[in-house]
Amino acid sequence: MLEKGPAKKVTVWVNEDTRHHHEKLWLAVFDYLRHKRIAGASVTHTKMSFGARKHVHSADLPDTPEFSYRIEFIETAERVEEVLPTLYEMVGDGLIELQDTTVIKAVNEHAPSPEPEKRAQPVRQKAQLMRVLFGEKDTWHGDRLYDAIVKRLRMMDIAGATVWRGLMGYGAKGETHRSRLLHISEDLPIMISVIDTPAKIEEAIPVIEGMLENALIVISEVDAIRLTRPGTAQETSHVQR
Amino acid sequence: MFSGEAAQLVHIHLNEGRVFAGQPLHEAILARCRALGIAGATVFRGIEGFGETAEVHRARPLGHDQPLEIVIVDEAIRVSQLVPELEGMMQSGVIAISDVKARRVTKDKSGQA
Numbered sequence: 001m002l003e004k005g006p007a008k009k010v011t012v013w014v015n016e017d018t019r020h021h022h023e024k025l026w027l028a029v030f031d032y033l034r035h036k037r038i039a040g041a042s043v044t045h046t047k048m049s050f051g052a053r054k055h056v057h058s059a060d061l062p063d064t065p066e067f068s069y070r071i072e073f074i075e076t077a078e079r080v081e082e083v084l085p086t087l088y089e090m091v092g093d094g095l096i097e098l099q100d101t102t103v104i105k106a107v108n109e110h111a112p113s114p115e116p117e118k119r120a121q122p123v124r125q126k127a128q129l130m131r132v133l134f135g136e137k138d139t140w141h142g143d144r145l146y147d148a149i150v151k152r153l154r155m156m157d158i159a160g161a162t163v164w165r166g167l168m169g170y171g172a173k174g175e176t177h178r179s180r181l182l183h184i185s186e187d188l189p190i191m192i193s194v195i196d197t198p199a200k201i202e203e204a205i206p207v208i209e210g211m212l213e214n215a216l217i218v219i220s221e222v223d224a225i226r227l228t229r230p231g232t233a234q235e236t237s238h239v240q241r
Numbered sequence: 242m243f244s245g246e247a248a249q250l251v252h253i254h255l256n257e258g259r260v261f262a263g264q265p266l267h268e269a270i271l272a273r274c275r276a277l278g279i280a281g282a283t284v285f286r287g288i289e290g291f292g293e294t295a296e297v298h299r300a301r302p303l304g305h306d307q308p309l310e311i312v313i314v315d316e317a318i319r320v321s322q323l324v325p326e327l328e329g330m331m332q333s334g335v336i337a338i339s340d341v342k343a344r345r346v347t348k349d350k351s352g353q354a
Contacts, residue, residue, distance in 0.1 A: 131250075131312075133283060164285050167309070168271060171281020189283040191312065212346040216281060218250055218314050220341040 002039045002106040008080040009072065009101040012087065013051065014094035016067040026069040029090060033073055036083050039106075041073035051095070074101060127224035128201040130194045132208060134215035136165065137187040146190050149208055153194060158204055159226075164191040171216075195224055245342030249320040253311040253327065255334040257286070266330065267309050273326055274313060280345075282313045314343050 012029055020028040026043060033041040049068040075083075080098070087096055138145035146163045153161045166189035194204065205217065259266035267284045274282040287308035313323070320338060327336055 133281070133312075133314075166283040166285050168268070169281065169283030170271065170275060171279070171283075191283065191285065209344075209346055213348045215346045216314060216343060217245065217346065218248070218341045218343045219245055220250060220339050 002074060002076070002103050004103050004105065006077075007074050007101050007103045008077050009074045009099050010080055010084075010087075011097040011099075012071040012091060012094060013097070014069050014071070014091060015051070016069060018093045020090050020092070025090065025092075025094070026071060029071050029087065032086060032090065033071070033083065036079075038073050038079065038083065039075055041071060044070045044072070046070060074103065121227070123226045125224055125226070126198070127195055127222050128198045129220045129222045130196075130201050130204065131218045131220075132192045132194075132212070132215060133218070134190055134212060135187045136190050138190075138213065138215075140211050145211065146192060149192055149211060152207060152211070153204060156200075156204060156207065158194055158200055159196045161192055161194045164193065165189070166191065195222065245344040247317070248314055248341055248343035249317045250339050250341045250343075251311075251313040251315075251320055251323070252337040252339075253313070253331075253334060254337075255309050255311075255331065257307050257309050259332070259334075261330050267311060269330060270311055270327065273330065274323065277319070277323055277326065279313060279319055279323055280315045282311055285310045285312065314341065 014025045014029070016024070016026070018025040030041060030043055046068040051068065084096075084098075132149065134145060136144075136146070140148040143151075150161050150163060169189035194201070196204070201219065205219075209217065253270065255266055257265070257267070261269040264272075271282050271284065287310060289308070313320070315323070317340075324336065324338070
């Protein structure tokens with residue numbers, strides 16, 4: 001929440017029809033500010049305006065369907081610094097204005113207790129990247145093999161695993177497919193990538209090996225930089241089907 | 242210790258719109274790998290990315306221009322035969338090679354390794 005004293009006020013002027021990745025820009029900016037937990041932002045809709053394009057935008061004139069929007073917010077200089085580069089990139093057509101201001105009073109009885117600013121702490125360490133390549137149709141005791149491997153890795157407290165599905169490929173299932181021509185198969189290639197300490201990877205290899213029939217395991221030495229926010233769960237899992 | 246054999250991993254980064262000799266470049270690369278007897282190659286599609294041209298490649302409603310990554314694993318000697326061929330096929334893109342340990346797991350139907 002904002003405190004009394006010096007602050008910055010940012011005003012973004014955009015047209016109603018300006019888009020950002022297929023979304024209305026004014027809405028994209030608003031969503032971004034909300035996502036960044038900016039103290040507050042208001043979007044106002046102008047009655048009549050003109051800008052760089054010299055089009056008159058008016059809610060009353062029938063032939064000007066495009067209105068102009070103004071997004072305003074007040075934040076500390078530090079928070080404004082944090083969001084400005086993204087806003088700069090987002091606003092492909094429009095105007096961003098920054099001014100010094102002073103907050104005289106900012107009270108909200110229902111505001112949640114302020115959370116201390118938490119920054120991600122980078123931890124750099126030597127790690128191993130394991131990739132396991134096999135086919136989508138492979139199974140393990142009736143389960144999809146990739147599902148079974150991910151479950152097993154979770155059980156072993158492996159830091160993380162991601163399952164990738166390939167568009168096409170050959171070879172991951174061994175020598176048998178090699179003599180055939182490239183064919184469009186229902187059995188698409190799957191790759192699971194896992195990054196953890198060498199000790200954890202060594203522990204995982206025999207377990208995974210025991211679950212595989214025809215597959216390739218590839219290990220590389222990597223420098224891993226791990227970003228974790230203090231106080232948040234370290235574990236994230238992305239199981240994509 | 243994981244007693245995998247020393248091998249090389251090749252990553253090729255390109256985008257989906259590329260064409261070589263009238264066919265999609267990634268398909269042409271896979272066909273060439275196969276012709277050279279490379280052990281395996283797999284094409285993955287990325288969600289979004291950008292490269293040399295600083296143009297963002299992402300899924301669009303019309304047409305595909307998503308980034309692709311081809312992963313190839315083989316012995317260093319085979320990789321060294323493959324790379325000049327790839328260079329001849331690609332107008333732009335990135336080829337990254339790293340040393341890895343690889344183990345092929347093959348079991349016959351009786352379950353024996």
